[in-house]
Every structure is written in structure tokens, then in C-alpha cells.
Amino acid sequence: MEVKEKVIEKILLLIALSSISILTLIALFIFGEGLPFIWKFGPIDFLFGKRWVPSHGEFGIFPMIVGSFWVTVGALLLGIPLGLACAIFLCEWIPPLAAMFLRPAIQLLAAIPSVIYGFWGLMVLVPLVRNYLGGSGLSIFSGSIILGFMILPTIISISEDSLRALPPSYKAGAFALGATHWQTIWRVLVPAARSGIVASIILGMGRAIGETMAMIMILGNAVKLPTSFLDSARTLTTNIGIEMGYASGDHRQALFATGVILFFIIMILNSSAILLSRRRIG
Amino acid sequence: MDRQIQNSKLKIQNLGILVFLLMLSLILGSGGCQRSKAGITVAGSTSVEPFAELLAEEYMIRNPHSHIYVQGGGSTAGIEAVRSHAANIGMSSRSLMGTEKSLYAVTIAKDAIAIIIHPRNPVEDLSLEKVREVFSGRIRNWKEIGGQDHPIILVTREEGSGTREAFQKLVMGEEEISLEALVQDSNGAIRQVVSGDPNAIGYISLGLVNEKVKALRISGVEPNVKNIESGRYHLVRPFLFVFNGEPTGEAKAFLDFVICPEAQELLCKEGLISILSTSSEGKVGSQRKGY
Numbered sequence: 040m041e042v043k044e045k046v047i048e049k050i051l052l053l054i055a056l057s058s059i060s061i062l063t064l065i066a067l068f069i070f071g072e073g074l075p076f077i078w079k080f081g082p083i084d085f086l087f088g089k090r091w092v093p094s095h096g097e098f099g100i101f102p103m104i105v106g107s108f109w110v111t112v113g114a115l116l117l118g119i120p121l122g123l124a125c126a127i128f129l130c131e132w133i134p135p136l137a138a139m140f141l142r143p144a145i146q147l148l149a150a151i152p153s154v155i156y157g158f159w160g161l162m163v164l165v166p167l168v169r170n171y172l173g174g175s176g177l178s179i180f181s182g183s184i185i186l187g188f189m190i191l192p193t194i195i196s197i198s199e200d201s202l203r204a205l206p207p208s209y210k211a212g213a214f215a216l217g218a219t220h221w222q223t224i225w226r227v228l229v230p231a232a233r234s235g236i237v238a239s240i241i242l243g244m245g246r247a248i249g250e251t252m253a254m255i256m257i258l259g260n261a262v263k264l265p266t267s268f269l270d271s272a273r274t275l276t277t278n279i280g281i282e283m284g285y286a287s288g289d290h291r292q293a294l295f296a297t298g299v300i301l302f303f304i305i306m307i308l309n310s311s312a313i314l315l316s317r318r319r320i321g
Numbered sequence: 322m323d324r325q326i327q328n329s330k331l332k333i334q335n336l337g338i339l340v341f342l343l344m345l346s347l348i349l350g351s352g353g354c355q356r357s358k359a360g361i362t363v364a365g366s367t368s369v370e371p372f373a374e375l376l377a378e379e380y381m382i383r384n385p386h387s388h389i390y391v392q393g394g395g396s397t398a399g400i401e402a403v404r405s406h407a408a409n410i411g412m413s414s415r416s417l418m419g420t421e422k423s424l425y426a427v428t429i430a431k432d433a434i435a436i437i438i439h440p441r442n443p444v445e446d447l448s449l450e451k452v453r454e455v456f457s458g459r460i461r462n463w464k465e466i467g468g469q470d471h472p473i474i475l476v477t478r479e480e481g482s483g484t485r486e487a488f489q490k491l492v493m494g495e496e497e498i499s500l501e502a503l504v505q506d507s508n509g510a511i512r513q514v515v516s517g518d519p520n521a522i523g524y525i526s527l528g529l530v531n532e533k534v535k536a537l538r539i540s541g542v543e544p545n546v547k548n549i550e551s552g553r554y555h556l557v558r559p560f561l562f563v564f565n566g567e568p569t570g571e572a573k574a575f576l577d578f579v580i581c582p583e584a585q586e587l588l589c590k591e592g593l594i595s596i597l598s599t600s601s602e603g604k605v606g607s608q609r610k611g612y
Contacts, residue, residue, distance in 0.1 A: 092497065093480045094489075166517060175474040175518055177503055260479070260504035271503050281506045284367070285395035285481030 069302060072295035085296060091262045093282070093290040100297055102264045106179070106272035107304075109265060110254065111247045113183025114190055118243055121187070122194030123236065127224055129195070130202045149192035157253030160185040165257065174269040177259030182272070185253055190243035197242060201235020201316075202228060238316035245308045248301070251276040275301045360388030361571045365399015365412030366483045367507065368432065368526055369560045372588055373412055379587065380578050387571055396483035400424065403565050409572045411563035414483030415490075425564040429579050431594040433527035434488055434556040435536035435544045437512065439519040444468045446538040449555070452492055455522060458499030463520065475502035476514050476523035484508065487558035488524050528592025549594050560593070 077085050080098055088099015125145070133141065160181055169176030209231055213223040229236070251274075259271030260281055273281075279294045279301075286294055363373050370393045377389035394402070396413040400421050403411035417426055436452055438444060444467050447455070454460045455473060464470045477498050478485035489498065503521075505511045511523040516533035527544050530536045536544050539554065548554040568576050578584055585595040 090500065092500075095497075161513075169518060175503060175514075175521065177514070255506065260506075261501055262504065263500040271501075273504070281479045281504060282481060284393075284506065285397050285479065285483075287397045287401060287481070290481060 066302070069295055069298045072292055073299035074296070076289065076292035076296045077299065080293070080296075085293075086300070089264055091278070093286070093293065096289065098289070098293040098296075100275065100278070100300065102262055103273050103275045103278045103297065104300070106258070106265055107248055107274040107276075109179050109268070110182045110186060110258070110272065110274055111244055113179060113268065114186035114247045115240065115244065117184060117187030118190045118194055118247075119240060122191050122239070122243070123198060123229075125191070125195045126198035126202060126236075127229070129199050131220070131224060131228075145192055145195055148188070149196075153189065153250060153253040154256075156185050156189055157256035160253065160257045168269070172269055175259060175271065177257060177271050178269045179258065179265055179272050180268045182254055182258045183268075185257055186247050186250060189250060189253065190246050193243045193246055194239045197239030198232070198236045201232040201239070204235070205231050234315050238312045241308050241312040241315065245305055245312070248274070248304060248308070249276060251280045255280050275304075360390055361409040361575065362390045362392065362402075362407070363410040363412060363562075363575075364392040364394055364402045364408035365563070366396040366414040366560075367393040368414040368483055369412035372430070372560070372591060372593060375587065375591065376579050376584055377575075379584065380575055383578070384574070387574075389575060395481065396486075397481060400563055403563050406565060409564075410568075410575070411561075413561040413563055415486045415558060417561070417563070421563075425566055425568070426561045427564075427576060427580070428559040428596055429562050429576075430560045430585070430588045430596055431549070431557050432560055433544050433549050433554060433594065434484065434491065434524050434558065435527045435530050436522065436524050436539065436556075437515050437530060437534040437536055438522050439515060439517075440533070440535045441519050442468055442535065444537065445535075446541060448540045449492060452537075452539070453494070453496060456493060456498050456502070457496045458501060471520045474518055474521040475499055476511050476521050477502040477504055478508075478511065478524075479504050479506050482506075483558075484524070484526065488556075491556050491558070492524075526592075546589070546594060557594070 085098060085100060086104070087101050088097065089101050090097045090099050091102060129138070129141065164181050164184060165176035167176075168174070168178060168181050172180065205228060209227055210223055213227045218226065254274055255277045258273065258277060260273045260277055261271035262273055263270075265272040275297050278297050282290070283294055363377065370391060374391045377391050380389060381387060392408070396411075396415050399408065399411035400413055400417070401411075402408035403424060404421075411424075413426070414432065417424060436447065442463070444463065447466060451460065451466055455466070456475060456477070458475070460466060460473065462470065462472055475498075478488070485498075503514065505514060505523075508525040508529050511525050512529060512531070512534055515521045515523045525534075527536070527549075530544075538544070539556065542548050542553045544554050544556070549557055562576060562579065564572060564576075580596065582597060585597050589595050
């Protein structure tokens with residue numbers, strides 16, 4: 040019995056380690072390929088260069104950083120109000136029968152592959168934007184809308200969990216003081232669940248920055264610095280996704296270097312989400 | 322204390338085993354890529370890939386014991402693969418450049434690049450200079466070149482694409498394609514964007530032009546097989562098979578099949594230009610090197 044348990048323990052340890060070692064291998068590989076290039080090209084030129092023309096040896100990813108930033112901001116503008124409203128409704132008002140449909144539906148939203156979002160956006164949303172707002176339709180605006188819906192499940196489920204985790208006494212106390220239901224939600228419950236809600240938003244941001252397939256299809260991928268929400272843009276991830284097939288030499292390394300920058304951004308976002316959700320308010 | 326040390330030792334041992342296993346799988350994995358003797362690998366340009374697949378199928382029907390594996394990846398990747406012996410034949414949709422010229426290249430067909438716009442766009446004809454000015458961003462409105470008063474939406478391929486390199490060389494010359502251009506990563510995606518946007522202009526392989534887009538005449542010359550063969554339509558690029566040294570064995574047999582009249586006819590049916598019909602180019606053997 041002892042031996043058997045030991046064996047099982049070791050096997051589980053090995054499996055657990057293998058998943059982490061893959062992460063380590065990926066990190067080592069990306070940094071090994073990308074960092075020398077950043078060093079060679081100059082970190083300032085690489086991060087703040089405004090021109091990306093690999094065939095002329097120009098590798099400035101500033102337009103992509105700006106593109107990622109705007110698409111993410113746009114997605115959050117849509118995702119936060121919708122997601123928070125949805126979470127509050129799910130927590131406080133939803134009739135049990137509706138919950139039976141709504142919760143699985145939201146989970147389904149997370150399960151839809153991103154290429155389907157992209158395809159739908161390309162076929163339905165992009166022509167609408169082109170016809171009613173102008174431009175090519177392949178724009179930050181269209182991308183933000185699609186991305187806003189893609190991050191909804193993350194925001195909803197984590198916000199809802201943190202609202203549910205509050206002690207019932209908060210609500211009872213607020214009611215006892217004569218607060219209405221809405222006053223209780225807005226003044227007591229949401230502020231109390233703040234850390235969890237902020238963490239959900241940061242995780243949603245991580246998802247938004249990392250999204251690639253749908254964005255390749257919808258953003259248009261132009262490499263100039265975007266100046267309006269109807270401009271085409273390229274994000275850090277789509278830069279890698281769209282050019283990796285043919286890249287070689289410096290160009291390929293520059294794509295890995297883009298990955299390094301992305302790695303840092305995601306690391307910062309995820310660790311701040313972990314830190315925030317750990318902090319207990321109450 | 323002892324137990325802890327033992328534990329950590331065990332962990333290190335386990336890690337060692339793990340790393341060993343990973344290495345092993347890597348080595349075995351890459352070993353598996355080198356196919357058995359009976360097969361050859363053809364890798365490279367995604368523009369050539371569908372045609373190579375077709376030819377490989379035909380070839381395998383005739384030679385049931387051989388296996389030809391066709392993979393995409395891009396012209397540059399294909400050429401690299403041949404150089405490093407990862408593939409027997411590389412497919413390239415552009416001429417060889419720089420050090421690549423030391424490889425052995427055979428033109429298997431020619432492909433024209435068509436400048437495409439939306440069918441509703443009234444523009445029918447542009448000179449090469451106008452196309453260049455449009456794609457460099459100097460002409461920004463359709464009314465400047467005989468269309469309606471709408472801004473021009475440029476659509477181009479991504480950096481490194483063989484089609485883009487051919488377009489750059491044949492149309493743009495020294496000029497740069499505008500950075501404002503939308504970038505799509507395949508011929509099909511460009512066709513998709515152009516077919517949906519009345520103000521868009523792009524370029525794709527002539528063989529892939531369909532009724533959803535309109536191919537422009539260049540200085541009055543319509544892009545069709547006749548004009549390409551007579552040399553009047555200039556936006557033509559070679560499709561190459563690239564070898565590391567003189568082809569031998571199975572690779573040579575496949576090449577011989579690809580340049581035989583029957584296979585060339587097959588390619589013509591698919592919209593490519595046969596190397597046999599261009600009389601001015603002379604024999605196949607004379608166009609081997611120097612691309």
C-alpha cells in the first residue's frame with residue numbers, strides 16, 4: 040500500500056512538473072530568441088520605433104503597442120458595464136428559471152472558438168461598420184466590439200463569484216438600516232467585492248491582449264500608427280500571427296522579441312490580478 | 322531534516338528524468354520527420370502548394386509505391402528547408418535572392434499577378450505607374466483615377482510573402498507599399514476583403530480570380546493566358562522547384578513528371594501558365610539557374 044501510494048505520488052509530481060517545465064521551456068525559448076535581437080536592435084528603437092518594415096530592416100513595434108492598447112481599452116469600455124451589470128443581475132435579481140438558461144449561455148460564450156467570433160465579425164459586423172460609419176470596416180472599432188463580447192464570460196463569472204462570496208450580514212445590515220435594494224448593491228455590495236471585480240477586469244484585459252485569431256480577421260492589420268477608432272490596427276499578437284509563416288533571420292527574431300514584450304505585459308497583468316484578489320477587504 | 326534532503330534529492334532526480342524524457346521525445350520527434358526512403362517532402366510557398374498537391378496526387382496514382390508529402394510554410398521557409406535537407410524539394414513563388422542562388426532551381430510554371438477591385442467599381446484599366454502610385458499612397462482617392470469620390474482602401478500581403486515580394490519587384494520597384502495598407506495573410510483573405518468592399522484594391526494570383534472580384538487591365542492589356550504567353554502582360558512570376566544540388570532519385574522522377582506535357586496541361590487548366598508554351602524561353606534546361 041505504502042509503495043503504491045508513493046508511486047502514485049511520484050507520477051502525479053512528474054505530471055505536474057511537466058506542465059510547468061513546458062512553461063519554462065517556452066519562456067526560455069522566447070527569451071533566448073527574442074532578447075538578443077532586442078539588445079542588438081536597441082530596446083528604445085524597438086519599443087518606440089514607429090515603422091515596421093522588416094524588408095528594410097526596420098523593426099519598430101510602437102504602432103502595435105498602441106494598437107493593442109486601444110483595442111483593449113475599447114473592449115473594456117464595452118465589457119466592463121455589460122459584464123458588471125450581468126454579474127449583479129445574476130447575483131441579485133435573477134429568477135431561478137432564467138438562471139437555468141442564462142448561466143450555461145454565458146459559459147457557452149466562453150466556449151465559442153475565437154475563429155468563430157472573428158468569422159462572425161468579418162461577415163456581419165465589418166460590413167455594418169463600413170456602411171454606416173465609413174472606412175474599410177476592418178477597424179479598432181469592430182475589433183473592440185468583438186473583443187468586448189469575448190471577455191464578457193471572464194468578467195461575469197469572476198465578478199459574480201466575488202459578489203456571492205460576501206458575508207450575508209452585509210446585505211442584511213444594509214437592509215436593516217433602511218437602504219433600498221439598489222442602494223445596498225451599489226453602496227455596499229459592489230464596493231465590498233471591489234478587489235474581485237478589479238481582478239476580473241484585469242484577467243479580461245489579459246484575454247483581450249492575448250487574443251489573436253479573431254483580431255487577425257477583423258483589425259485589418261495595417262502597420263501604421265492608428266489615429267482614430269475607425270482606423271485599421273495591428274496588435275502585438277496579430278503581428279506574430281500574421282507574419283510568422285514567412286519570416287526568417289532577423290524578421291523571425293523580431294517576432295520572438297514581440298513575444299517577449301507580450302510576455303512581460305501578460306505577466307504584469309496576471310500578477311496584479313493575483314495580488315488584488317488575494318487582498319481581502321472587509 | 323534528513324527526509325527533507327532526501328525529498329529534494331528525489332525532486333532533482335525526478336527533474337532529471339523529466340528533462341531526459343523531454344530530450345528523448347524531442348530527438349525521437351524530429352527523427353520521425355525524416356520520412357522513410359520511399360517518400361520525398363516538398364515544402365514551401367503557399368501559392369504553389371495547391372498545385373504541387375494536385376501534381377503529387379497524379380504522380381502517386383501513376384507510381385503507387387512512392388509517397389510525396391506536400392507542406393506549406395512559405396517560400397523562404399521552403400528554401401531554408403531544402404538548404405538544411407529538411408525537405409527534398411522547396412517550392413518558391415519568387416526568384417531566388419542572394420545566397421539562395423547557389424541552390425538548383427527549376428521553373429515548373431508561371432503565374433500572373435492580377436490587380437483586383439470590386440466588380441461594382443467603374444475603374445477598368447490602370448497603367449503600371451498609376452498602380453504604383455496607388456499602392457505607395459500618393460493617389461488616395463478613386464476620383465483621381467476615374468472612379469467615384471471615395472478614399473482608396475489598399476489591401477496587401479504580409480511581409481515575407483512570395484506574392485508580396487513579386488508585386489514589390491514587378492510593380493513597386495524601389496518604392497514602398499504604403500504602411501496604411503490593410504494586411505491580409507493569404508490570397509483568399511485579400512479576395513474576401515476586396516469582394517466585400519467597393520473601394521478596395523488588392524493583388525492576388527491570377528488563377529484565384531473569380532467572379533466576386535474584377536481583375537484590372539494594365540495599360541489596356543487584359544490579364545489572360547494569351548497576353549501572358551505573348552509577353553504583353555508583365556506581372557508574371559516564376560513558380561520554382563528548388564533543390565539542394567542536382568536532383569536525383571525520387572525527386573528527379575517527380576520533377577520529370579511535373580515538367581512533362583501532361584502535367585503542364587493540368588497546371589494550365591488550373592490557371593497557371595505552362596513553361597512549355599512560352600516558345601521564347603527555349604528549352605526547360607536553359608532556365609535552370611540564375612533565378
